[in-house]
């Protein structure tokens with residue numbers, strides 16, 4: 001077991017860190033957070049120039065061929081630099097996690113038209129799965145896709161979707177899961193690529209989110225939206241399984257982003273408690289302040305191990321499955337075992353960030369409660385990853401519980 005980063009990983013981490021530092025000081029992130037979407041083009045393009053947006057896409061498909069361990073390090077740097085979590089959810093979790101999935105299952109046409117421009121920061125790619133009836137229970141989803149000749153006709157509504165404004169402005173599109181029959185079964189779900197500017201797709205105004213305000217979340221309806229069969233991703237009626245794999249990608253990056261937010265928050269807090277003098281001493285000398293810092297530091301280092309372990313397992317699985325994908329070839333780790341580690345990491349990263357932000361806000365007192373410091377922004381941002389982004393909190397626990405207890409204890413069976 002080697003815990004050292006490779007020279008390449010160190011170089012990428014330093015380049016990304018340096019890019020964020022030069023281009024997005026915390027004051028700019030705070031301004032973006034207040035101003036709202038769309039997320040600025042120069043950030044898409046700047047990080048794309050470093051090869052880290054959808055960096056795990058293989059080189060022969062126009063990507064950088066990074067492994068997930070490296071991309072997760074990039075996501076941690078993003079969380080540190082942008083503790084609002086706008087880029088953590090938007091650029092990393094959604095675009096990078098799901099863009100990779102689109103590349104994995106699409107054909108050359110979609111790759112040329114959408115994936116390659118997105119890797120260059122010129123288009124936005126995402127996932128449109130959640131529906132008004134509930135995000136957690138896919139069997140209730142109502143969006144349908146009917147095959148007519150060489151086309152699919154799609155009808156339905158998708159809600160809480162990341163990147164509606166970015167996709168409107170830059171074009172691009174989403175991985176959309178649709179039912180091909182009335183059974184409601186997950187075995188009747190097909191994944192289709194749906195461009196944002198397709199006729200019949202109507203994008204609605206964005207939500208007024210608590211955090212991550214600079215990246216849009218919105219909804220759209222599809223009324224007789226037509227896409228060619230060449231936009232089908234993978235085999236018909238296997239979309240559910242491909243989508244579960246996509247969640248693993250995205251959750252690793254959300255987990256790492258949460259660790260980055262926690263690191264930033266603790267850094268701000270540590271500086272503050274060393275210089276804030278009360279009762280004749282820096283407050284860092286008081287155990288009531290110092291020991292929570294130590295506890296959080298232990299949790300921070302543990303959370304990093306967790307996301308790195310999940311990414312390492314994921315890398316092994318993908319190497320075994322190869323491209324084109326042979327899902328039956330992965331033998332070292334069962335997919336559900338990988339999903340368990342991913343879910344543990346995804347639960348931990350954002351929750352640690354929230355815990356750290358609340359603790360540090362106490363250290364800063366009133367200064368932490370307003371925007372003098374980025375702590376309130378970090379707290380609002382990371383809650384998205386705790387409660388819902390890339391799967392609700394309890395859904396992570398169901399994934400973990402399934403491996404601990406066995407499938408017969410899944411609550412919805």
Ligand SMILES: Cc1cc2nc3c(=O)[nH]c(=O)nc-3n(C[C@H](O)[C@H](O)[C@H](O)COP(=O)(O)OP(=O)(O)OC[C@H]3O[C@@H](n4cnc5c(N)ncnc54)[C@H](O)[C@@H]3O)c2cc1C
Nearest residue numbers: 127128129130134135136160161162384388389391392394
């Ligand atoms: C920042 C952000 C970005 C997002 N981006 C996207 C996106 O790009 N694309 C997309 O498709 N969606 C996106 N979403 C939506 C997200 O995927 C959903 O919010 C999530 O899946 C939960 O769905 P829901 O909000 O409908 O909650 P519900 O599914 O209604 O769940 C409500 C509550 O019930 C709990 N629950 C559900 N089932 C069980 C159970 N069996 N046992 C115990 N508790 C249970 C859940 O944990 C949750 O607490 C985003 C959400 C946020 C906040």
